[in-house]
Amino acid sequence: MNWDRFNDLKIELNDLQRENLIKYKNILQEENKIHNLTAIVEDQEIIDKHFYDSLIFTNVFNPEGLSILDIGTGAGFPGLVLKIIFPKAKIYLLESNGKKINFLNKVIQELDLKDVWTLNERAEEYSLDNKEKFDVIISRAMAPLNILLEVGVQALKVDGTFICLKAKNVNNEIQDLNGQEKKLGLMLEQRQELQDDVLGERNNLFYKKQKVTPSEYPRLYSQIRKRPLGK
Template sequence: MTNSTTPLLPEIAEIWQQTLNWQPTTQQQAKFQQLYELILEGNTQLNLTRITEPQEFWEKHLWDSLRGIVLEKQFIPSLPEGASVIDIGTGAGFPGIPVGIIAPNSTVTLLDSTRKKITFIDKVLATLGLSNCKTLLGRTEEIGQQTQHRQTYDLALIRAVGTASVCAEYSLPLLKQGGLAVIYRGTWTEEETIALQNAVKLLGGEIESIAQFTTPLTDSIRHCLYLRKVATTPPEFPRAVGIPHQKPL
């Protein structure tokens, strides 16, 4: 039920269609609205996001989350078939929860090291009835060394977590061979690509593509880096907690 005092998210079907070649069903749109309301409510106790205005929330949280999983105007092929997805450092649940809403056959694991955020997300998942999503409390460096998580995911999503080489070290060990890591970025330069190549190679990956796009409402520039896992990640990666940040590859 929509709270009468909560602003409504825009229902810009034509923008979804033009930019992602897709649009939400009525049910998915209702879940997006419900998610928005839960985030606004949760924000009063937890510092979840500064983005609370409806159009900004739509663009920076919903559209941006889903744009990252679109390649050549189609969702990443494994998604509809039931991919195993991990969202590393999910925070308030982005991009993982929107992905879980639109890809009900996929299993989405939302990983964060902050217990309060995980508790909040558990409540969101229960309220939205997202049985294909689950939470995981822990540090990526430790999770990446655990047998039940290492080399088990088809898709790793990582947004707003450290430098690109840190993101590569967090995500590639978790992927199956052939899996894909999506690193969400604002700006990006050619020099950064060159610097990242060595780190990615060391981790058993390769840079498959780098997409640049502009957001539909504010024309902000965004980038997504797509790293393909092509070989086994050496067992020493990810390194111990804190080291990837202190000594990036």
């Protein structure tokens, strides 16, 4: 297995971090035989397309020591990877699928990770009950921007950062949003773009929360789906 790509992110893996990533990979491969957790199953592919991809944004944003909510974490990307690499971060893994929550708990227990919690809830419901709790909200390819930002924004502190890890077609999502992130109190502050030989196109968006989100957001999920922001 080749870890050289991590040098591009100025991440020098210590022995414990490398050991934990390998354990994580092994558990993922074993559990994936029973539960459909990922279509990416080869050793190097997991390292490149899950682990490395989860960390690209850290080239321009340091998550160490921050409270982070990972919305729709799935098999733990990027949240669990962040916990392994940035141990002082406090990570909350939000996932509505109970089987994936069980998998995440297994990884956390076997790697003996601290200050990381799993949340088996829906994003729009959790954010309403936990307003302005987190320094960072992050999500990797969970939903279009005009849905994702609305369901999660209430849980973000004012001056916090909403990080959306995206691949291609992000310009279409930005166009569909049509500037309506301002209604949520958000402003697009930074965009990280790169073209990678293995991963293809990557676009990571960083929204700053400038003010308190109005109480009418998020709407019921049925309403959000029927008429997303910008439509």
